[in-house]
Amino acid sequence: MKKNRSGLVMLGIVVVLYGVLFFLKPDETLQALGESLGVLKMIIPILLIVFFLMALLNTFIDEKAISKHLGKLSGVKGWLLALLGGILSHGPGYVWYPLLQNLREQGARDGLVIAFIYARAIKIPWLPLMVSYFGWAFTLVYTFYVVLGAYVQGMIVDRLDRKERDV
Structure with a gap:
């Protein structure tokens, strides 16, 4: 079965873009990174619930x-x-x-x-x-x-x- 690596590719692209932007505009890049981490903190509980539901699905259904x-x-x-x-x-x-x-x-x-x-x-x-x-x-x-x-x-x-x- 072929493994889908699009998530890793996207992560790599985002990391490279943040790196390039950091050298061009470090203050704005750090602010954007901080806001991105804020969104991540906000959705982590929802993601945990979804992953829990997926585990239940895989286990019991x-x-x-x-x-x-x-x-x-x-x-x-x-x-x-x-x-x-x-x-x-x-x-x-x-x-x-x-x-x-x-x-x-x-x-x-x-x-x-x-x-x-x-x-x-x-x-x-x-x-x-x-x-x-x-x-x-x-x-x-x-x-x-x-x-x-x-x-x-x-x-x-x-x-x-x-x-x-x-x-």
Whole structure:
């Protein structure tokens, strides 16, 4: 199995860029590095939770269970799980990427992963605020179209995956 080294390449590029910028503008580079470390401190707890969830997935849930609920034959149940999971998920989107990659590696369909990511546009804590600014009708129509868009995007990816396999 080919190992994906894109993360290491990206880290190397960032380190080289920080090194070059340090020689050009040391004060601003140190300030930027400090802000980057501040963001890292902020997301570490979320990353730890995601890695804990990944460990639980790897320990207690086998590929057959994931394939059953999120795999090729998951059907309506898979769509509901992906859409509701996306709506209920909190925190920055990028902290979910390792978990979603893990699910894909264990057999989850790409279309369901796309639907999950797209459905994250609905933020339950913000819905009351949206209602107060825009009203119930706007909020319901918006939410409906985001869920519909998540489903359509997932279906498009599933069809493209099918065509790719058939070629």
